[in-house]
Amino acid sequence: MTVKELKTEEFMVNMGPQHPSTHGVCKLVIKMDGEEIKEITPHVGFLHRSIEKIGENRTYAQFVPYTDRIDYVASMNANHAYVIAAEKLGGVEVPERAEYLRVIMAELNRIASHLVWLATFAIDLGAVTPFLYAFREREMILDLFEMTCGQRLTYNYMCIGGVNWDIPKEFEPKLREFLKIFPSRVDDYEDLLTNNPIFLYRTKNIGILSKETAFEYSVSGPSLRGSGVKWDIRKAESYSIYDRFDFDIPVGYNGDAWDRYRVRMREMRESAKIVQQAIDGLPGGDIQTKVPRTWKPPEGEVFTRIEAPRGEMAYHIVSDGSTKPYRMKIRTASFCNLQVLPIIGINHLIADLVAIFGSLDIILPEVDR
Amino acid sequence: MSLVRQTTNGIYNLILGLAVTVKHLFKHAITLQYPKERWTMPERSRGTVVLLSDTETGKLNCTACLMCEKACPVAAITIEREKNPETKKFEPTSFTIDMGICCYCGLCEKACNFSAIKLTGKYEMSIYDKSELIYDMDFLQKLGRDVKYEKRKRVVKKTAVKKATAKPKTTEARAESGDKKAEGTSSTKDDGDVKEKPKNETEEGKE
Numbered sequence: 398m399t400v401k402e403l404k405t406e407e408f409m410v411n412m413g414p415q416h417p418s419t420h421g422v423c424k425l426v427i428k429m430d431g432e433e434i435k436e437i438t439p440h441v442g443f444l445h446r447s448i449e450k451i452g453e454n455r456t457y458a459q460f461v462p463y464t465d466r467i468d469y470v471a472s473m474n475a476n477h478a479y480v481i482a483a484e485k486l487g488g489v490e491v492p493e494r495a496e497y498l499r500v501i502m503a504e505l506n507r508i509a510s511h512l513v514w515l516a517t518f519a520i521d522l523g524a525v526t527p528f529l530y531a532f533r534e535r536e537m538i539l540d541l542f543e544m545t546c547g548q549r550l551t552y553n554y555m556c557i558g559g560v561n562w563d564i565p566k567e568f569e570p571k572l573r574e575f576l577k578i579f580p581s582r583v584d585d586y587e588d589l590l591t592n593n594p595i596f597l598y599r600t601k602n603i604g605i606l607s608k609e610t611a612f613e614y615s616v617s618g619p620s621l622r623g624s625g626v627k628w629d630i631r632k633a634e635s636y637s638i639y640d641r642f643d644f645d646i647p648v649g650y651n652g653d654a655w656d657r658y659r660v661r662m663r664e665m666r667e668s669a670k671i672v673q674q675a676i677d678g679l680p681g682g683d684i685q686t687k688v689p690r691t692w693k694p695p696e697g698e699v700f701t702r703i704e705a706p707r708g709e710m711a712y713h714i715v716s717d718g719s720t721k722p723y724r725m726k727i728r729t730a731s732f733c734n735l736q737v738l739p740i741i742g743i744n745h746l747i748a749d750l751v752a753i754f755g756s757l758d759i760i761l762p763e764v765d766r
Numbered sequence: 767m768s769l770v771r772q773t774t775n776g777i778y779n780l781i782l783g784l785a786v787t788v789k790h791l792f793k794h795a796i797t798l799q800y801p802k803e804r805w806t807m808p809e810r811s812r813g814t815v816v817l818l819s820d821t822e823t824g825k826l827n828c829t830a831c832l833m834c835e836k837a838c839p840v841a842a843i844t845i846e847r848e849k850n851p852e853t854k855k856f857e858p859t860s861f862t863i864d865m866g867i868c869c870y871c872g873l874c875e876k877a878c879n880f881s882a883i884k885l886t887g888k889y890e891m892s893i894y895d896k897s898e899l900i901y902d903m904d905f906l907q908k909l910g911r912d913v914k915y916e917k918r919k920r921v922v923k924k925t926a927v928k929k930a931t932a933k934p935k936t937t938e939a940r941a942e943s944g945d946k947k948a949e950g951t952s953s954t955k956d957d958g959d960v961k962e963k964p965k966n967e968t969e970e971g972k973e
């Protein structure tokens with residue numbers, strides 16, 4: 398009997414819910430033909446905490462700590478998305494210094510988030526060293542956050558009308574020190590990975606996401622830019638004070654895992670550039686506009702969106718004029734980005750699925766909310 | 767030809783990566799041997815919640831105004847209070863914080879006008895039973911004994927106390943009358959709070 402005559406059949410494999418490379422609790426049901434993937438069905442919802450419903454039962458100020466938990470790797474950005482929406486709803490002016498501090502924190506958090514992504518992506522592909530280096534640099538950012546707001550992960554830093562804490566005096570020298578060494582550290586990561594033949598073999602032409610598919614599934618963030626679409630809310634629909642800074646939007650060409658990697662690596666450098674400009678131009682003054690403790694925004698609804706590290710994060714808040722929102726809808730990038738996995742993941746080997754999943758940079762609390 | 771090129775390129779990049787690793791071999795360790803060594807927590811660190819006492823009298827600063835209870839997003843704080851017949855001021859009879867559900871957001875500290883509640887850098891609070899995570903008033907006070915803090919200005923405190931005592935209300939009555947009444951008192955108190963806070967902080971930032 399030859400191999401061709403052997404009767405083979407497709408079989409199902411459960412990847413997750415507890416799988417180290419799903420970075421959270423996500424179950425992928427994979428139909429396999431030998432080593433090849435024929436179909437992927439993501440099962441989400443394991444981490445559902447009904448944050449939107451909680452938002453309708455908390456006052457506007459009380460909801461800020463919850464936004465930290467939507468995207469715990471980039472809490473500052475999640476805070477930012479919410480406070481911008483609430484401020485627009487209530488017509489609250491934010492002091493200039495607070496805006497600068499917000500941008501500094503949000504961009505530092507973007508770097509930290511990309512570092513976590515880089516570390517876990519590399520370790521998924523078997524490279525352990527970048528993991529340690531990336532976490533070392535992330536530690537410097539977390540130290541900055543900790544000295545400012547007292548927490549390392551769930552910051553609750555921004556509040557409606559400004560920010561909760563001003564930066565302490567040790568912050569600036571530490572930040573400048575970080576900005577000085579950071580570009581060389583990115584060079585180190587790139588030396589380790591970018592042209593490493595094993596890494597290239599694992600990521601080049603793997604999980605190609607075409608522009609059209611990306612549009613159809615409203616993919617956003619670096620995953621979209623990896624496909625060559627120059628779309629960044631910071632530039633396209635500038636919020637906060639991003640229009641004052643000079644930075645580029647890195648894009649890829651093929652939309653494969655390697656392009657998404659390159660986009661994120663270059664984004665880290667761009668973010669460092671923004672932080673540098675922001676700290677140089679940091680004005681003095683107040684950090685908070687007075688907002689009464691029981692704050693009632695007028696009736697109406699708002700929709701705002703920001704560029705979070707994983708893509709567009711948007712808030713739709715409907716207010717009925719009371720202290721709590723009437724309805725809150727949160728759009729998170731990871732949920733949409735996950736939807737393309739069944740399309741770009743098929744006809745690859747199962748080992749490549751880890752690379753594709755990692756390159757999309759999905760965070761499960763954001764998928765489920 | 768391209769194969770040769772690819773191979774040399776590959777080897778070059780592998781060595782490049784290896785060089786980075788070797789470079790780090792001679793740097794000192796950045797890890798800490800935890801139980802033997804400990805981080806010094808920054809001043810603003812948000813860990814265990816404690817109740818602060820007056821440094822002179824040793825009594826709790828808390829006036830049982832219930833602002834922190836209202837501000838807490840997860841309802842971790844439960845306060846019962848009683849009016850002291852002598853001073854005609856409210857005093858907490860029981861003050862419990864459920865550390866198991868506390869999310870260390872710091873909103874209670876922000877809400878308190880009397881420097882009575884604070885999040886500290888204490889973080890070693892592992893216990894064997896969940897029920898032990900419900901901290902009562904005495905324990906919270908004990909935790910807060912050695913915590914240094916800056917008391918908010920007396921002026922703010924006095925006016926705020928006047929307002930609080932001017933409208934004597936039991937917990938139930940306040941709860942029944944709904945948000946509106948509580949709002950009146952809270953927003954007036956808030957003014958004092960907000961005025962002071964950014965000032966302190968901007969000064970800190972400029973130094």
Ligand code: SF4
Pocket residue numbers: 827828829830831832833834835845877878879880881882883
């Ligand atoms: S806000 Fe301060 S004074 Fe008022 S009950 Fe809470 S701890 Fe006591």
Ligand code: SF4
Pocket residue numbers: 815837838839840841842843863867868869870871872873874875885
């Ligand atoms: S830190 Fe936040 S969750 Fe904890 S008791 Fe204070 S307000 Fe409640």
